[in-house]
Amino acid sequence: MKRIQAPWLLSAPALVLYAAFVIAPIASVFLISLYSFEFYGGIRASFTLKNYIEILTEGYFYEIYGRTFGTALAVTLACIVMGTAEAYVLSRMRNPWKGVFLMVVLGPLLISVVVRTLGWALLFGSTGLISQALQAAGLASGPVNLMYTDLGVIIALTHVMVPFMVIAVWASLQRINPSTEAAALSLGASQFTVIRCVIVPQVMPGILSGSIMVFALSASAFATPAIVGGRRLKNVAMAAYDEFLNTLDWPLGSALGVLLLIATVIVLLSANRLIERRYGAVFGET
Template identity: 55%
Template sequence: MSDLQSKRTPWLLSGPALLSYALLLVVPMLMTLVLSFRSFEPMLGVQDEFVVSNYIEVFTDPYFHEIFLRTFVMSALTAFFCVLIGVPEAYILNRMRAPWKGIFLLMTLGPLLISVVVRTLGWAVIFGREGVISETIQFLGLSDGPVSLMYTQTGVLIALVHVLVPFMVLSVWASLQRLDPETERAAISLGASQFTVMRRIVLPQITPGILSGSVIVFALAATAFATPAMIGGRRLKVVATTAYDEFLHSLNWPLGASLAVVLLILNIVIITGYNRFFERKYSQVFES
């Protein structure tokens, strides 16, 4: 009887969390999947007829091809720049001593305490025709008139990097906490250069943090709504804003649901392939 109780205990303890997970995530996703196979009539709304025309439209319409390509290219670029900024930043922060480490870590992670909408509104003010960037460019004589980064891919990319780079810093920071600094000193004492220490000792040990951080950033960028909607506007649509328009403006809920389902599936496929490829390759590269 005690063995049976011991086997049931983990399930009983995790039961409330699993139930909440099912109610708040699994059930809505299943309902969205079912909705994506419904038909839609402009004058009648959503119909009970089972169809696959929504997915055919998503996969055959060049308009949606462009939107998906833009979404994933911007997500990949966001992850790339977050790696370039976040990895050195996390390494430098890890090398700092108190109290500067705590101060600069708070400055780095502080934006997470502010709503993404507020941060994006700040960038909208900066990117405007009368913003700091436009005034600086005109002051330097690089432009004869106002310059605006609103409704451009560059503006959306900058805002996304600012919003998501703390997640990269946190992931790399967690890996650096398991790194013994004595191994670096030992390698240097044996004649290794600083570049060799970084390549053969530091980088292989923090690569899991880089991989997990880039996956998190890519997934969040691909599904981001507030930042692309506010900076990109209706001129620069991504999948999330397009699905939003289908739900609330066109009222074509099945097509919006199919866009959401395709985005989720492609995200899973890309992230899974990325993980398997780099987890298999990075160790071989750094050991050579």
């Protein structure tokens, strides 16, 4: 009996903290999403699905969710390409350069996301460095303004999220035996073939875990889309923020958050299932 109880007793503090700081807030938000709201009467504790029906039947909310997940997908794909390449180069470096460049990659995490985003806002303006460089190179005939555009949001979010992908892929690369790459090269495979057929399948668990972090954080991002995208390119986090603090419609804002959580989990589980089906042998070994 003691052997059965020991694991539960040891994990009890962590379970209590998890329940208090994760499960309880999510349950509270879900409960509030079932309340009704009246402009003059405020929030009423009458359980209804009106908020969910409104979101699922209004084209305005479909546009917001489509923009949110489209941006998150684009950022995730960009981070996969850039983060995997950066992690591969880092893994092949020798000390002390490996440590130096790892700090260069992870350095942005030490700076506030708001400060980084404001820096991008200065670069993206019509008089910013990017616009001036494109005009000087003859690639643009006039000022180029990336502020309040989807491309600007994707670039800024990619800069924020790519370190998470590098960390995940770099950890997987540390478990690869370098002799497998050398064996493939000795058998006449090109470097591109080695990366595509030998390296990528072995680091797929790291790419998957990094993609989960990047997609979830990008879909729920607020500061970067709010600063670079502005009010015109509103995502789900900004819409929920408006409902909570501007219109004070907490039930509708909670419903937006709950649906965002559910949709994100469904997307991530579906991607996980597809990748595991293709790289099942690799996941089984790791």
